[in-house]
Amino acid sequence: MSGYDERLTALYEISRSLQTLDLEEVLRLILDGVTKTIGFDRARLYLVDEKEGVLKCRMAVGVDLDLIDSIVFPLEPESSVVARAACERRPYIIRDALNDPRVNKEVVEKLKIKSFVAVPMIGRERVVGVISADNLHSQREITEEDFKLLVTFVNQAGVAIENAEMYEELKELNRSLEERVREAMRELEESHRQLMQSEKLAALGRIAAGIAHELRNPLSSIKILFHSLVEEFELDKKRPEDVEVMRSQIERMEELIRRFLDFARPSAPLPQWVDLSEVVENTVSLLEHQMRGSDISLRMELAPGLVVFADRDHLRQMIFNLTLNAVQAMPEGGELRIRTERLPGEALVEISDTGEGIPEEIMDRIFEPFFSTKEEGIGLGLSIVERIVKEHKGRIEVESSPGKGATFRVYLPIEG
Template sequence: MSIYYKVVLFQVLIILFPMLVYHLFFNENERDRRKPHSKLTIIQLIILILAMSFPIKFAEGYVYDFRIIPFMISFIYGGTIPGLITWVVLMIYRFIIGGDGFTVVLINYSLTCVLLILTGKKIASFHKKHKLVFISLVFWTNTFIVMLTLFTKNQSSQISFMLIFYTITWVCLMLVVFVIENVNQQMMIREKLQRDEKLNVVSQLAASVAHEVRNPLTSVRGFLQLMSDDNNLQESQKSYIRIALNELEHAQSIINDYLSLAKPNTEELTSINISDEVKKTLALMKSYSNIQNITIETDIQDSLYVKGNRGEMKQLLVNIIKNGIEAMTTEGVLTVRAFEKDGLISIDISDTGKGMTANQIEKLGTPFYTTKEKGTGVGLTISYQLIQAMKGRVNVESEPGIGTTFTIQFPSA
């Protein structure tokens, strides 16, 4: 029996050492992991081959190894394509190894494969705790099927060893999940620090420059307005003044954005009716949408209350709705929904515009990043900052050529 436990320790080493290397030297984000040639997929394939090459042979045709760990990790953290690649390699290598258990392995892993594909998007949205529970349920269901197979094959003598082996396997699986979740957390912290550093630079710039620029702009605007009242001016000259005033308004709007970014007014959060705020904002944007020939469709549940600042809530709604309108050319449809689910107030703002790539979505909210030709990127940065300050969160789903959906969620007040 001691030889079995030596092999078990070797299997543990096969699993944990490559994952430790991955943790120390490779920092892949979620998008990179879903590529077929990602470092995570390559490491899982190496682990799979090594684990199946050095199994425990308990009886003729019955072998034990840690193959289920790279199989599940590829699906859960890599996605459908890396998972299917791992499944195909597993089946081919198991067929080459031979033995009576191939049919059982094929059925068992195929069913697990279908389950992981169907629940892939749901798993990706789970927090670490829920993800651990789900992975454990799938693992022990798989183990239960193996146990039933042993009973039907009159191999009950293996049950005690099988339970010990699979318990060790489960512990290793949990360790691997913790390693990857730790990598995810480090990536998020690093990105947040970089974002906060950029915001800090922009805030300092805004605080030091915006007031100084606003004063001369106010003076210039005042003199231009006085000049426009002069009856001795020609109509062409008055039109030039109107153009100059419009450009000054645009400059003033940008300065206000920078001032909001420097110091968002979210210190006093009160209970506000978000349903009314959404309706008022849509009424405000109605004329702008008509100019752009955009149809606005709404489905707003009444009496939805959140903790927030009324003025800042209006500002972020205007920013995101305006972006949705400007993302469409003509005859587009902007759909706005507001509803409550599971104690969260959700506001969905969907457009039928040009959409965005995954790389563009990832950069949204960072200072100076914009997909518009004449945009500064500050408006969306402010919106993200205000949502976070009001204890909310935002999720963006988009497909190029189809459209974009912004989902803003706040805790119900």
């Protein structure tokens, strides 16, 4: 058997291996056939990028890796012989690369090419790429036999590449479809969760409203009777401590009823342009006496002129609830840090405490209505905060570590 026949047989065996659908493996087998079997010193495999309209060097043998990515030819015959081979669907053998006007001189100089071949790889209907090869190291002349073998081999390689590319596209399409299905399932689950939450909140709202009304009437009678007894028997002089306890308990019950009603029947927001830092400062001042009594130091960093389009009363309630929550988290004292900041397109309110922090196992539940870890808490403060943040199209984040306190960050859009 002649050398030509031996190489042809070897190429046939390689062609059978090209049935694999792994694109990287297909390209490697093609380059092995060009260099190890046909005998070229170096080979470059270019693939067509139809979106960008170029030929890109995808893989090579005998070429420095840092050069591969830099070799790109526009799909225009005038740009290079490689592009011309793709555009005209015909192979080329260039004997004098330095003087041939069809050759891209920049690439020839980079790769130190003297003579080379460029053969298009054609799939079923389209050109998928080009093989370019040379004998730089051995300086062996490219024979007609080499050229013929390369053309024969590359004709089969084009279909193999097209099959592998189609398989890659199919896998990518499948991955995309799976991701879309997962996303649709997540959206469906979230919609279901929100629906259940809405129904739950509506039911809780009706219960809260009923409780508030059931408590308000008898509490009004108790309050009137209490004031009458205090005045008639001068109890504030005779038993001042007991009177103060009763007064504080009545006020606490009134506050509970107010919270129940706020939760059950939230007032519609009346947005206007308000200075967020000013609202923070005025609201926090309402709790300063409680902080002094609890040995809590206050540090505020407020950005001037931080104007947002929001409901002033709702903002005040949101800040009050978050600040009170932080104060109550530090019964033994600590530091309360409050700051505002202007960010791109939004305003930040950050409230931090140095209390015990929020246990990780309940972090997902802190915004649930009526969920509280405090003995005297009713669990509506943070639920109302979340509702106010959402009605202003903002978002709230919580960061906490056991023993290191908690930080609540509220982001509100600056635009109206």
